[in-house]
Amino acid sequence: MTSGEFARASRLSRKALRLYDELALLSPVQVDPVTGYRLYAPAQFEQARLVREARPGDRYLLCSDGLHETADADSIAQVLRSVSDPDQAAAELVALAIAAGGPDNVTCIVADVVAAEACAGTPAAAST
Numbered sequence: 001m002t003s004g005e006f007a008r009a010s011r012l013s014r015k016a017l018r019l020y021d022e023l024a025l026l027s028p029v030q031v032d033p034v035t036g037y038r039l040y041a042p043a044q045f046e047q048a049r050l051v052r053e054a055r056p057g058d059r060y061l062l063c064s065d066g067l068h069e070t071a072d073a074d075s076i077a078q079v080l081r082s083v084s085d086p087d088q089a090a091a092e093l094v095a096l097a098i099a100a101g102g103p104d105n106v107t108c109i110v111a112d113v114v115a116a117e118a119c120a121g122t123p124a125a126a127s128t
Contacts, residue, residue: 003028006040010048022073025051058113059086066106067097086110 007014017038020026026047028038054060059080067076075096083089090108097106 001040001042003038003040006044006048010045010052012048012052020051054113056113056115060111060113061093062109062111063093064105064107066102067093067108070097070100070102070106080110086112 001009003014003017006012007017012020017026017028017040021028021038026044029041029044030039031037032039061076061080071093076093079089079092079096083092087110089110093108093110094106097108098104
């Protein structure tokens with residue numbers, strides 16, 4: 001199935017599928033050497049679900065194009081792995097993008113997934 005069909009069926013964007021391929025998390029079964037079209041198999045839905053499902057210990061990065069267009073994936077990953085505080089990691093990613101020539105309006109949000117028990121007693125955990 002095409003990447004568009006797989007994206008719709010798995011509820012992952014085509015951009016996310018390209019990133020997951022770059023990170024070796026979810027690679028297409030075939031890439032056309034001429035067109036670059038990516039083909040996926042229905043058997044990969046479970047892997048897509050596991051990649052998409054958030055678990056305690058996971059870290060998410062939401063960013064503007066100012067980061068991913070100026071900083072390479074290895075540098076971004078290094079910051080996300082080495083800086084434990086999400087706010088500090090976001091600040092370092094913005095600095096990384098600006099140092100690499102990015103625009104002055106780079107936006108990064110780093111969010112860590114924690115177990116529900118870790119949030120007990122906080123206003124966010126108390127609301128439903």
